[in-house]
Amino acid sequence: MKLNNKIILVTGSEGLIGREICTTLESHGAKVIRVDISLQIDRSAAKYNIDITSEISVRNGLELIFTDHPKIDGLVNNAYPRTSDWGNKLEDIAYSSWRKNVDLQMNSVFLLSQRMIEHFKENKSGSIVNIASIYGTVGPSFEVYDNTEMTMPAAYSAIKGGIINFSRYLATYLGGYGIRVNVVSPGGIYDQQNEAFVKAYEKLVPLQRMGNPEDIAPTVAFLLSDDAGYITGQNIIVDGGWTAR
Numbered sequence: 001m002k003l004n005n006k007i008i009l010v011t012g013s014e015g016l017i018g019r020e021i022c023t024t025l026e027s028h029g030a031k032v033i034r035v036d037i038s039l040q041i042d043r044s045a046a047k048y049n050i051d052i053t054s055e056i057s058v059r060n061g062l063e064l065i066f067t068d069h070p071k072i073d074g075l076v077n078n079a080y081p082r083t084s085d086w087g088n089k090l091e092d093i094a095y096s097s098w099r100k101n102v103d104l105q106m107n108s109v110f111l112l113s114q115r116m117i118e119h120f121k122e123n124k125s126g127s128i129v130n131i132a133s134i135y136g137t138v139g140p141s142f143e144v145y146d147n148t149e150m151t152m153p154a155a156y157s158a159i160k161g162g163i164i165n166f167s168r169y170l171a172t173y174l175g176g177y178g179i180r181v182n183v184v185s186p187g188g189i190y191d192q193q194n195e196a197f198v199k200a201y202e203k204l205v206p207l208q209r210m211g212n213p214e215d216i217a218p219t220v221a222f223l224l225s226d227d228a229g230y231i232t233g234q235n236i237i238v239d240g241g242w243t244a245r
């Protein structure tokens with residue numbers, strides 16, 4: 001994969017999927033800039049504590065990053081900020097919570113992307129990969145949550161659907177600057193969820209299992225690489241065939 005020496009900024013680098021994206025990119029020769037609200041800053045290790053939902057934090061954090069890394073080649077918007085009541089069922093969602101999650105999860109993608117795009121335009125190249133979800137494309141199959149306390153939060157569909165189409169907007173707007181924008185939409189990732197849920201979920205997957213972070217990261221790496229140089233505005237769904245039904 002043509003990723004050698006590319007410098008890629010990954011948000012949510014310390015999470016379930018983010019960690020794997022970072023190590024996969026590194027295994028293909030990229031240098032990774034890790035950005036997460038949970039990180040202690042360590043500039044020599046390219047680790048930055050940024051709250052991607054805060055304008056001040058993004059501005060100050062990027063200033064440091066650009067000082068340390070004057071040319072960045074790619075951005076992965078992967079972080080997953082959410083409120084503590086995320087996961088309420090439709091009837092119980094407070095309007096304030098809906099608004100807050102749209103702000104945290106979707107508006108933050110605009111904020112960081114806009115700042116990074118200024119940088120990419122100066123370089124006349126850049127690649128953005130936004131991490132969405134199958135639920136930005138299809139409605140949930142609610143039977144997988146039977147006999148569990150779980151549900152798929154309603155705002156997720158609006159947020160991820162919004163991110164997918166915002167990515168298409170960016171792709172057409174930025175094509176002339178040599179900037180590519182794509183989406184990776186994972187299906188459900190196994191993370192020791194309730195057994196009843198896992199069994200019910202797996203029954204609906206043609207490949208008969210939930211995904212792992214290792215299933216997702218290679219597609220992110222490919223889209224960032226020069227091998228994907230003619231691919232922009234696409235939503236690549238990595239879901240074991242869930243959305244094929």
Ligand SMILES: NC(=O)c1ccc[n+]([C@@H]2O[C@H](COP(=O)([O-])OP(=O)(O)OC[C@H]3O[C@@H](n4cnc5c(N)ncnc54)[C@H](O)[C@@H]3O)[C@@H](O)[C@H]2O)c1
Nearest residue numbers: 012014015016017036037051052079080081133186188189
């Ligand atoms: N896990 C799944 O089943 C699944 C499925 C489809 C899509 N996704 C998507 O994949 C992405 C990663 O999900 P995950 O499951 O790895 O989540 P996660 O909760 O394991 O990790 C998210 C990371 O984001 C960081 N973060 C949260 N708020 C932040 C903020 N304000 N600023 C900076 N960093 C912040 C957290 O500290 C954490 O390290 C998300 O966009 C999610 O919607 C996940």
